[in-house]
Amino acid sequence: DTxxxxxxxxxxxxxxxxxxxxxxxxGSGGRTWExxxxxxxxxxxxxxxxxxxxxxxxxxxxETEGAEENESGGGCGSxxxxxxxxxxxxxxxxxxxKKNGLDYLFHLYEQCHDFLIQVQNIAKERGEKxxxxxxxxxxxxAKKSGASYxxxxxMRHYVHCYALHCLDEEASNALRRSFKExxxxxxxWRQACYKPLVIIAARQGWDIDAIFNAHPRLSIWYVPxxxxxxxxxxxxxxxxxxxxxxxxTDHLLF
Amino acid sequence: DTxxxxxxxxxxxxxxxxxxxxxxxxGSGGRTWExxxxxxxxxxxxxxxxxxxxxxxxxxxxETEGAEENESGGGCGSxxxxxxxxxxxxxxxxxxxKKNGLDYLFHLYEQCHDFLIQVQNIAKERGEKxxxxxxxxxxxxAKKSGASYxxxxxMRHYVHCYALHCLDEEASNALRRSFKExxxxxxxWRQACYKPLVIIAARQGWDIDAIFNAHPRLSIWYVPxxxxxxxxxxxxxxxxxxxxxxxxTDHLLF
DNA sequence: AGAAGGACCAGTGGTCCGTA
DNA sequence: AGAAGGACCAGTGGTCCGTA
Numbered sequence: 145d146t147x148x149x150x151x152x153x154x155x156x157x158x159x160x161x162x163x164x165x166x167x168x169x170x171g172s173g174g175r176t177w178e179x180x181x182x183x184x185x186x187x188x189x190x191x192x193x194x195x196x197x198x199x200x201x202x203x204x205x206x207e208t209e210g211a212e213e214n215e216s217g218g219g220c221g222s223x224x225x226x227x228x229x230x231x232x233x234x235x236x237x238x239x240x241x242k243k244n245g246l247d248y249l250f251h252l253y254e255q256c257h258d259f260l261i262q263v264q265n266i267a268k269e270r271g272e273k274x275x276x277x278x279x280x281x282x283x284x285x286a287k288k289s290g291a292s293y294x295x296x297x298x299m300r301h302y303v304h305c306y307a308l309h310c311l312d313e314e315a316s317n318a319l320r321r322s323f324k325e326x327x328x329x330x331x332x333w334r335q336a337c338y339k340p341l342v343i344i345a346a347r348q349g350w351d352i353d354a355i356f357n358a359h360p361r362l363s364i365w366y367v368p369x370x371x372x373x374x375x376x377x378x379x380x381x382x383x384x385x386x387x388x389x390x391x392x393t394d395h396l397l398f
Numbered sequence: 399d400t401x402x403x404x405x406x407x408x409x410x411x412x413x414x415x416x417x418x419x420x421x422x423x424x425g426s427g428g429r430t431w432e433x434x435x436x437x438x439x440x441x442x443x444x445x446x447x448x449x450x451x452x453x454x455x456x457x458x459x460x461e462t463e464g465a466e467e468n469e470s471g472g473g474c475g476s477x478x479x480x481x482x483x484x485x486x487x488x489x490x491x492x493x494x495x496k497k498n499g500l501d502y503l504f505h506l507y508e509q510c511h512d513f514l515i516q517v518q519n520i521a522k523e524r525g526e527k528x529x530x531x532x533x534x535x536x537x538x539x540a541k542k543s544g545a546s547y548x549x550x551x552x553m554r555h556y557v558h559c560y561a562l563h564c565l566d567e568e569a570s571n572a573l574r575r576s577f578k579e580x581x582x583x584x585x586x587w588r589q590a591c592y593k594p595l596v597i598i599a600a601r602q603g604w605d606i607d608a609i610f611n612a613h614p615r616l617s618i619w620y621v622p623x624x625x626x627x628x629x630x631x632x633x634x635x636x637x638x639x640x641x642x643x644x645x646x647t648d649h650l651l652f
Numbered sequence: 653a654g655a656a657g658g659a660c661c662a663g664t665g666g667t668c669c670g671t672a
Numbered sequence: 673a674g675a676a677g678g679a680c681c682a683g684t685g686g687t688c689c690g691t692a
Contacts, residue, residue, distance in 0.1 A: 226692085229655050271630025273621075274607065280684055297657050297687065331654065353528065366685075367527075376525025480672085483675050534664055551667065551677050585674065620665075 227293045230330045232323045246305075246320060246333075252294060253306045253361070259286045259294075260364055277364050304371045305337040308344075310362045311355065315340050341371055342378050350379040481547050484584045486577045500559075500574060500587075506548060507560045507615070513540045513548075514618055531618050558625045559591040562598075564616045565609065569594050595625055596632050604633040 233245030260275065260282050267274040275281060278299070286294045309316040319340065323333040345352050352375045357363045487499035514529065514536050521528040529535060532553070540548045563570040573594065577587040599606050606629045611617045 226656055271626060271633070273626070295657055296685085297659095300686075301656090329654065369686075372525060372527070379525075480676055549677055550665085551679095554666075555676090583674065623666075 227298075232320060232328060232330055232333045234321050234324050235317050249302055250306055250309050252299065253303075253365075255291060256282065256286065256294060256299060257361060257364060259289065259291070262289075277366055300366075300368065302334060303365050303368050304341055305334055306365070307356065307362055307371070308337045308341050310359055311344055312340065338371060338374055342374050345375045346378065346382065350375050481552075486574060486582060486584060486587045488575050488578050489571050503556060504560055504563050506553065507557075507619075509545065510536065510540065510548060510553060511615060511618060513543065513545070516543075531620055554620075554622065556588060557619050557622050558595055559588055560619070561610065561616055561625070562591045562595050564613055565598055566594065592625060592628055596628050599629045600632065600636065604629050 228239075228242045228244045230246065230249055231239055231243040233239050233247065235247065237245055237247070239245035239248070256278050260278055263282050263285050264274050280296070283294065283296045283299075305316075308319070316337075319333070319336060323336065328336075341352075345355060348355055352367055352372055355362075356365065356367050482493075482496045482498045484503055485493055485497040485499065487493050487501065489501065491499055491501070493499035493502070510532050514532050517536050517539050518528050534550070537548065537550045537553075559570075562573070570591075573587070573590060577590065582590075595606075599609060602609055606621055606626055609616075610619065610621050
């Protein structure tokens with residue numbers, strides 16, 4: 145499988161941010177990213193969790209710009225960790241700087257699939273109820289397995305983007321190229337993933353649940369509420385239009 | 399369909415029981431079934447809910463033994479209503495007295511199926527998530543539709559009995575005849591339904607979920623925890639036995 | 653401002669146990 | 673005692689919003 149190869153696409157290391165509970169501590173109140181490890185003697189910093197550094201399963205690191213602060217155990221140990229934010233990358237592109245690319249995003253969905261299969265195997269062995277979808281139980285298992293970078297809000301947020309990637313990789317790739325070229329941010333790209341999905345649904349009788357269920361990798365994900373609503377609204381719109389105009393003027397509601 | 403014909407199998411009317419909140423009110427403290435409508439002047443009776451009399455969809459009543467107390471609107475209106483308890487009946491038999499038979503029990507499962515289909519149709523129309531099982535939502539819908547005699551604990555309690563009825567009606571009928579003949583109560587019959595189900599599962603690779611899902615009427619019901627556990631325990635037992643004895647001494651764990 | 657994710661909340665599956 | 677079902681509870685799907 146492709147697990148290890150794709151893991152190399154993630155920027156190594158979690159983002160490291162100081163936790164400040166006193167608003168006035170930093171003076172400017174803005175981002176204090178660069179203060180970590182060298183900062184002054186602010187009080188009120190607290191360690192919230194033990195540091196866990198588990199993003200990459202391999203140790204290769206050809207992206208050693210600057211001193212990755214969280215590599216050295218130094219500093220006062222008071223940082224809160226998050227994954228690097230996503231940026232729009234084209235297929236095969238590795239994100240530079242403290243960013244993660246979209247190949248890595250999609251790879252997280254594959255990892256969840258693997259965790260689901262493990263949970264299913266355990267359930268079968270024990271004669272317990274066997275989940276067919278990525279449930280809370282699976283997210284809990286992933287976390288317990290060390291994949292602390294996987295969480296439910298993130299995965300749910302981008303499900304429809306992954307759906308487009310699964311259902312029409314060409315269209316998905318084209319969208320990525322276009323949005324990267326125009327310098328759009330991840331949020332704009334994410335929004336733009338809805339429209340092609342709705343068009344796919346239109347072609348297949350508007351049954352987005354059937355479309356998800358028919359795809360082996362997509363079937364384990366709950367259909368996001370928003371894409372379901374868009375399909376429904378667009379179908380109503382299409383039906384109304386076609387009943388008046390004979391179907392010539394259908395226009396997406398976006 | 400058979401809805402109306404089968405409804406006639408239910409004993410008409412709900413059980414009517416006085417609600418006593420003061421333990422000492424009745425003197426004997428026992429059942430006060432016959433006191434309704436003619437009772438003395440006990441205080442502390444309270445109406446808990448409006449009376450709803452909706453068990454039968456037809457009005458035919460060829461079982462008019464005694465005066466059905468809850469037919470007349472008389473009395474002080476302080477009764478709490480329940481369905482008549484089930485008794486073991488043979489196929490086609492109508493329960494006598496204030497009892498309901500097993501054909502009626504199984505018919506409730508078919509009614510739930512109908513309610514599920516209605517809920518599904520509404521969900522599809524609205525573009526909402528569409529349940530594939532009899533969920534809380536379906537029970538709520540049934541109640542709202544006037545089927546107050548359908549409730550979750552009851553339906554869940556007898557699911558495995560219905561499963562046997564669906565999967566091997568001959569075996570189910572034979573069991574009913576045997577338990578009626580021996581004068582066993584419903585609880586004993588219910589317990590006895592587990593064993594033939596486990597034997598069916600054994601024949602089909604122990605996958606009780608697959609067995610439920612493969613059957614069109616059964617697939618809408620969650621597999622009861624207990625039958626899942628029995629299948630698992632029995633499979634482990636069978637595997638252990640066969641690995642030692644070559645499979646000649648398998649014996650059910652009941 | 654754009655974005656990651658802890659944590660909350662309404663409604664679920666499951667069934668106990670107060671009731672008669 | 674045998675049995676029906678109101679009502680509770682732990683853990684769910686869903687996503688908001690406090691955080692940086």
